[in-house]
Amino acid sequence: xxxxxxKRIVNAxxxxxxxxxxxxxxYDKHMDCVRVELRDCSFTEERLNEHVTFLEDNYPAPGRSxxxxxMFKGVKHLFTKAGLPLEGVIHVTTILNQFVKNYPELVExxxxxxxxxxxxxxxxxxxxxxxxxx
Numbered sequence: 001x002x003x004x005x006x007k008r009i010v011n012a013x014x015x016x017x018x019x020x021x022x023x024x025x026x027y028d029k030h031m032d033c034v035r036v037e038l039r040d041c042s043f044t045e046e047r048l049n050e051h052v053t054f055l056e057d058n059y060p061a062p063g064r065s066x067x068x069x070x071m072f073k074g075v076k077h078l079f080t081k082a083g084l085p086l087e088g089v090i091h092v093t094t095i096l097n098q099f100v101k102n103y104p105e106l107v108e109x110x111x112x113x114x115x116x117x118x119x120x121x122x123x124x125x126x127x128x129x130x131x132x133x134x
Contacts, residue, residue: 033072092120
């Protein structure tokens with residue numbers, strides 16, 4: 001990156017504005033979706049069904065899963081049917097486990113890879129600062 005551009009970015013954001021990527025999960029109230037991003041990469045969205053979209057790494061490292069994340073759409077409906085709270089902080093593994101129990105069609109190897117990749121939580125608050133990393 002051009003050093004003058006980098007300096008302008010640092011001046012605009014401050015030194016705390018530029019942080020290394022950390023896996024995260026968050027609720028987007030406007031889109032009514034939970035988005036789980038496991039790594040910082042170029043990805044393609046692959047829709048599994050009306051509620052689940054996988055984020056597939058365009059250039060995964062050799063031997064690494066192409067799954068870079070997952071997105072659940074229609075969260076209010078899905079959470080209500082699965083008996084999950086629509087407020088507070090929830091572990092992503094809890095969400096996935098409930099979804100698999102209530103929606104067996106979601107049982108897929110890529111979902112289990114996400115469950116096993118790391119432990120994330122999502123804050124269902126409407127605050128823009130509700131990003132929670134492991």
